[in-house]
Amino acid sequence: MSTREERTLARIALTWLAEPGTRSVARLVDRLGSVAALDLLLDGRAPDEKLRASIAARSADGDPRAVAYDAMARTDRLGARIVTPEDAEWPPGLADLRELRLPGAYRKVDTETAPPLCFWVRGSWPLAEALDRSVAVVGARAATGYGTHIATELGYGLGDRGWTVVSGGAFGIDAAAHRGALTAGGLTVAVLACGLDRPYPMGNAALFDRIADTGLLVSEWMPGAEPLRPRFLIRNRVIAAGTVGTVVVEASARSGATQTGHRALAMPRPTMAVPGPVTSAMSVGTHELLRDYPKARLVTGVAHVLEEVGRIGDDLAPPARGPDRPTDALDDDARSVLEAMPRRGGVGVERLAARAGVDVRTTLRKLSLLEELTLVVRRDDGYALVSTPRPRRATT
């Protein structure tokens, strides 16, 4: 029987030997446990050639167990912790990744969709608790002022209503969402694609420290791991699977943010996109999501987001509508009478009835109503409009 430390050590070693998300490794761990899976792989008995080659190449770089042991020590020195499925704080939603089948263009990276083997976590909240009521807010690094504004507002609105904001650690939308949540005193979680001791980008180092103070920094990669480009895409599945829903704020046509959106759709989780000017390259990705996937929902603010992810009866968006107008309550006849009023001067009841196409008795009744609403007045020369600054005639 292995000890808990041995099992954790094996998970770390496996994560190092093959990139996180590798399906064949996850299947071995499911079947044999992490310790036996590691033994088998180091024995050269990996189930496929590609994995065998990858393990041989990495092993040439160091003894996997020694590397894992070193990573554990380094984790302690960082004030971070390692979280595995054996821990109570392991997020249950990640299990859904096991069944994930990506559509069309993303089938190629299907092998990257297995659940993580372990996480490195910095911050005091239990991970599962932080993610229980959480929304991913993701988007472009090269965000516009518009996108940054929206992401900040969403981060603030979610944080203010007790929802956790989850994002990557990039400039642009990611950072704006975190900042918004922090400003609201909300909980925010940054899921990184490198070691927790390697703030990337460096320019966000102070932001990461603020996040770790009140929220969480999370990574599937051990301390020291570099932010290699494919890792961001592998990381994105955690953002999509670990949250209740995902909002894409701004994204170019082919980008990591739309990929996160696709993964959230495939989970499936509520997947939302914020529209923007069609003249903006940074909204091409969100518009394509909305066009290509009927399940992707257009959202314009935090109320719409809560409508998608909220528990029934909890969070509801008010219907969008114009300002109330006194004429809203009028029936068709009253409206016809009102519209038939001359713009200047008074008018007699019969003449008005003819213009309105309403009989005289009804016209008189409706005129009383309109008087009560102070829309018309009775004068010497007949009935006249009470002048208002609002133009009476609408086109479109």
Next chain:
Amino acid sequence: MSTREERTLARIALTWLAEPGTRSVARLVDRLGSVAALDLLLDGRAPDEKLRASIAARSADGDPRAVAYDAMARTDRLGARIVTPEDAEWPPGLADLRELRLPGAYRKVDTETAPPLCFWVRGSWPLAEALDRSVAVVGARAATGYGTHIATELGYGLGDRGWTVVSGGAFGIDAAAHRGALTAGGLTVAVLACGLDRPYPMGNAALFDRIADTGLLVSEWMPGAEPLRPRFLIRNRVIAAGTVGTVVVEASARSGATQTGHRALAMPRPTMAVPGPVTSAMSVGTHELLRDYPKARLVTGVAHVLEEVGRIGDDLAPPARGPDRPTDALDDDARSVLEAMPRRGGVGVERLAARAGVDVRTTLRKLSLLEELTLVVRRDDGYALVSTPRPRRATT
């Protein structure tokens, strides 16, 4: 047996006695013909009290046949013509209005959905021919610079590709769509809610003259008729039913333009909306259309519009995508090798293979490929990246 002139005269009189679109009148005309329907109504035998009252009120204002006769003379003087369902140029699509049932909020105005009894038309194109390949471009009067730009582009793009643009005559989106079509030398049709001799708004009078020169001015109301507010909503059904599809460019939450969108959806006709900044009140209506009606399609430009209304195989939108990158053609191994390259300095093949998690032989093969693509170079200290201005690491 009535003459054609008598039948047309009766249609004009009926249009004047009850506002266009009144269902009970349309049903009588269908059953009895226009002459007998007029006789019956003037005899006080209208099928409902409301219509009876309306006819009595209007009749008090003048003899309906004399009014109609006068309207015919006025039409001639204007250089306009009257078009009825007896004419070859009557647009066939309008017949769909007969079956139109509006959803929810619009059920109240259900009585306004019968097909027109006749049109006043100014311009030389046959009406049906002009509308055969047509798209309605509608939206807010108080359009933003963004909306005006988009409407102009759509008008231009449609006109340029041989599609007729149809809109109202309002400031803002309507005028911009017409101007765009005119600039492209395209055909454009303005459907007015008042007499053709009463340009409304006056500020668009010169635009209306330009439209009449090469396109068409159309109205259901006789010369002299005022642009009363309810008429714009009644008019909108003609824009929705007379075209192949409708695009809403900018619209506030409760507006004539969203009403036209609802009517197009109910027809049903392809119904499209252009998104915009969620911070803009002028995009609230288009976003609500897209949120509330799964059949409303998000479009970002003329290519998307043609995809919705185009004959199969005729007009297709190219897929949105980012710029081609040399790394697009790389397989997973080549990409892993490339990503594992140090940012500065050279690296040996074995070290690189270990970092990439790819076996040495494959690494060598992929390095040859990367050399060919001038992404890496072989140097004294091993392989090195060819420096490019493009950042190597992407987040999000």
